C-alpha cells in the first residue's frame with residue numbers, strides 16, 4: 001500500500017473508490033445518486049482545484065486501485081486559513097486493518113507541515129465506529145449539529161469534533 005497525495009492522473013481510480021465507499025455506507029454526505037452522476041472530468045477538476053488551493057487529499061493506493069482517502073480542506077480567507085475540515089473513508093474490506101489509522105497520521109503530518117493549527121470534522125452521531133476512531137486519535141467533541149443529514153425524509157443529528165495541532 002502506498003500513502004501519498006492524490007494526483008490528477010488518479011481521477012478515474014479516485015472516482016471509482018468514491019462511488020464504492022458511498023455505496024457501502026450512509027455515513028457520508030454524498031448520496032450514491034450524486035456520486036453516480038459525477039464524471040472523470042469532474043473528478044479531475046476537483047483534484048486540480050483542491051491541489052491548487054492549499055487543500056489536499058492523502059490516498060491509500062494499491063495496485064488494483066484506491067482503498068482509502070483522507071481529505072483536508074482549508075478555507076480561502078486569510079483569517080481562517082489555519083483551520084481545516086477533514087473527511088476520511090476507506091473501503092469496507094479495509095476497515096479494522098490500520099489503513100484509516102495510517103491515512104490519518106499521514107494527513108496530520110502533512111497538515112502540520114502546512115502550518116494548519118486545527119482540524120475539525122462533522123460526523124453522524126450514530127456513526128459509533130467513526131466516533132471511536134476519532135476519539136482514539138485525540139479528537140474532542142466541540143459541538144452538536146442537529147438535523148445534519150436528511151436521508152429518505154429522516155433526519156440524523158451530527159457532532160463536530162476537533163483536533164488541535166499545536
Ligand SMILES: CC(C)(COP(=O)(O)OP(=O)(O)OC[C@H]1O[C@@H](n2cnc3c(N)ncnc32)[C@H](O)[C@@H]1OP(=O)(O)O)[C@@H](O)C(=O)NCCC(=O)NCCS
Nearest residue numbers: 025027088089090095096097100122123128129130132133
Ligand atoms: C470511519 C473509518 C475511516 C474508521 O476506520 P476503521 O478502519 O473502521 O477504524 P478502526 O478499526 O481503526 O477503529 C474503529 C473503532 O471503532 C470501534 N468500533 C467498531 N464497531 C463499533 C461499534 N459498532 N460501536 C462502537 N465502536 C465500534 C473499534 O473497536 C475501534 O475502536 P478501538 O480502536 O477503540 O477499539 C471507516 O470505518 C470508514 O471508512 N467508514 C465509512 C466512512 C465513514 O463513516 N467516514 C467517517 C465520516 S465522518
